[in-house]
Amino acid sequence: MSTNRPTDERLSINQISVPRLTIRELADACVAASIGHVGLWRDRIQEAGLENIARIVRERGLSVSTVCRGGMFPYSDAADRRRRRDDNRRAVDEAATLGADVLVLVCGAPEQNTLEDARTMVEEEVAHLLSYAEERGVPLGLEPLHPVFAAERSVLVTLEQANDIVERLGCPPGLGVVIDSYNVWWDPKLAGEVARAGGRTLSLQVSDWLVPTHDPLHGRGFVGDGVVDVASIREAVDGAGYAGPIEVEIFNREIWELPGEKTIEIIKRRFREST
Amino acid sequence: MSTNRPTDERLSINQISVPRLTIRELADACVAASIGHVGLWRDRIQEAGLENIARIVRERGLSVSTVCRGGMFPYSDAADRRRRRDDNRRAVDEAATLGADVLVLVCGAPEQNTLEDARTMVEEEVAHLLSYAEERGVPLGLEPLHPVFAAERSVLVTLEQANDIVERLGCPPGLGVVIDSYNVWWDPKLAGEVARAGGRTLSLQVSDWLVPTHDPLHGRGFVGDGVVDVASIREAVDGAGYAGPIEVEIFNREIWELPGEKTIEIIKRRFREST
Numbered sequence: 079m080s081t082n083r084p085t086d087e088r089l090s091i092n093q094i095s096v097p098r099l100t101i102r103e104l105a106d107a108c109v110a111a112s113i114g115h116v117g118l119w120r121d122r123i124q125e126a127g128l129e130n131i132a133r134i135v136r137e138r139g140l141s142v143s144t145v146c147r148g149g150m151f152p153y154s155d156a157a158d159r160r161r162r163r164d165d166n167r168r169a170v171d172e173a174a175t176l177g178a179d180v181l182v183l184v185c186g187a188p189e190q191n192t193l194e195d196a197r198t199m200v201e202e203e204v205a206h207l208l209s210y211a212e213e214r215g216v217p218l219g220l221e222p223l224h225p226v227f228a229a230e231r232s233v234l235v236t237l238e239q240a241n242d243i244v245e246r247l248g249c250p251p252g253l254g255v256v257i258d259s260y261n262v263w264w265d266p267k268l269a270g271e272v273a274r275a276g277g278r279t280l281s282l283q284v285s286d287w288l289v290p291t292h293d294p295l296h297g298r299g300f301v302g303d304g305v306v307d308v309a310s311i312r313e314a315v316d317g318a319g320y321a322g323p324i325e326v327e328i329f330n331r332e333i334w335e336l337p338g339e340k341t342i343e344i345i346k347r348r349f350r351e352s353t
Numbered sequence: 354m355s356t357n358r359p360t361d362e363r364l365s366i367n368q369i370s371v372p373r374l375t376i377r378e379l380a381d382a383c384v385a386a387s388i389g390h391v392g393l394w395r396d397r398i399q400e401a402g403l404e405n406i407a408r409i410v411r412e413r414g415l416s417v418s419t420v421c422r423g424g425m426f427p428y429s430d431a432a433d434r435r436r437r438r439d440d441n442r443r444a445v446d447e448a449a450t451l452g453a454d455v456l457v458l459v460c461g462a463p464e465q466n467t468l469e470d471a472r473t474m475v476e477e478e479v480a481h482l483l484s485y486a487e488e489r490g491v492p493l494g495l496e497p498l499h500p501v502f503a504a505e506r507s508v509l510v511t512l513e514q515a516n517d518i519v520e521r522l523g524c525p526p527g528l529g530v531v532i533d534s535y536n537v538w539w540d541p542k543l544a545g546e547v548a549r550a551g552g553r554t555l556s557l558q559v560s561d562w563l564v565p566t567h568d569p570l571h572g573r574g575f576v577g578d579g580v581v582d583v584a585s586i587r588e589a590v591d592g593a594g595y596a597g598p599i600e601v602e603i604f605n606r607e608i609w610e611l612p613g614e615k616t617i618e619i620i621k622r623r624f625r626e627s628t
Binding site: 192225228230236287291 | 468514
């Protein structure tokens with residue numbers, strides 16, 4: 079356990095950790111547990127109605143630490159690109175309405191493109207989305223996913239790649255990176271790239287890598303249950319200049335069966351003990 | 354498909370692709386299929402007897418493209434380190450007796466060490482093993498595994514890390530890298546690191562990444578059944594200076610149920626079509 083632990087005020091609950099709760103129930107549970115931030119998913123926002131959700135979080139004094147997710151950039155043809163661009167602009171609009179700290183960009187599978195072409199598309203499409211997001215005051219956060227997701231979710235797989243894109247686009251103030259402990263812990267270059275990201279880290283998400291590894295997509299654990307030294311990663315990210323919310327995002331079918339309040343209680347305890 | 358395909362003489366069958374066959378049966382099947390190389394696993398070698406296996410491959414004029422595997426370096430204490438060193442020396446002896454092209458080093462899980470400490474141990478232990486291997490004429494090949502195996506099998510997860518170790522140890526002639534398409538295909542730095550490895554690539558192993566990804570450990574596919582552009586990786590490795598065997602190593606529970614001869618037939622076809 080770190081001796082230099084973060085203040086409780088920084089804890090955020092990502093909705094995917096407690097999918098049985100509606101956003102209203104999540105918001106109420108956070109208020110009851112003195113948690114000030116939530117990370118929200120677009121499908122659930124749309125289901126409940128954007129204006130309704132904006133009112134729910136505003137009335138409870140909550141902040142929206144992330145909107146998940148824009149991105150999915152690699153396309154098949156011009157029509158597909160147009161459809162994806164439209165959807166990303168809607169994601170920006172939703173994040174703007176909610177006053178979110180960042181729109182998380184999960185950059186997408188290669189689809190039928192080569193990895194190299196897909197990666198070029200990601201950079202071009204981020205550049206294209208940027209001006210729209212800047213006008214609306216929505217920071218965009220490039221999230222590298224674990225390489226196990228390279229085929230199906232994200233051709234962006236290292237923090238170095240994300241930092242490279244931010245730099246090649248001229249380090250605009252509205253573009254940064256999202257660091258998720260589950261996605262980056264294995265990376266031999268992590269320390270250097272966390273330092274390089276510095277104040278351009280727009281979100282820190284945490285969960286743990288369980289051993290034995292059964293299901294990389296839905297097998298994440300509570301912080302402290304796996305092999306990741308989350309406290310060290312958190313200290314490094316903070317040390318590089320990040321001071322925002324620390325969002326707990328756990329994809330795990332077993333944890334999803336727990337009552338949401340129970341999950342939040344465990345998250346809160348682990349935040350104090352192991353983050 | 355590549356227009357610049359490798360000659361049939363380069364095909365090697367790694368025993369793990371056809372685990373139902375004994376080494377003698379595998380050797381006979383290779384002769385019947387005009388395949389000149391086999392990759393062998395230590396547990397199966399020991400089971401059948403080292404001298405017996407040496408005779409079987411010699412009598413059939415086969416070459417042993419790899420012995421799998423040494424490594425597993427991170428240790429808990431001095432006694433554990435001694436045990437691991439002894440085992441690695443035995444692995445070198447076995448590879449020497451078989452005249453193997455390379456002893457593949459799978460570098461090991463962190464065990465109870467931090468990732469950083471475990472990686473330091475890997476480098477120190479490789480350096481320690483090197484003189485023993487050099488005396489016996491056995492080249493050592495550092496194999497980066499896919500990052501999905503970082504917690505349980507290998508803290509060495511990128512070709513860049515492997516190349517860094519080889520360079521820091523002074524590029525001794527008896528030390529190089531093993532490139533397995535399944536383990537490295539996702540890496541944004543692959544092209545540069547393949548070029549950097551150059552003639553220090555001691556083995557090229559191939560299989561494919563299947564989508565959807567159910568089981569990263571036992572879900573590898575025949576070349577051509579997944580998303581990896583194996584032919585491009587093979588061309589890059591050859592272009593950098595490699596001209597040795599191309600070994601097909603498939604961990605897949607369904608493929609393991611096939612009769613060995615059937616698997617070898619498919620491997621041979623895919624080698625011509627997609628490698």
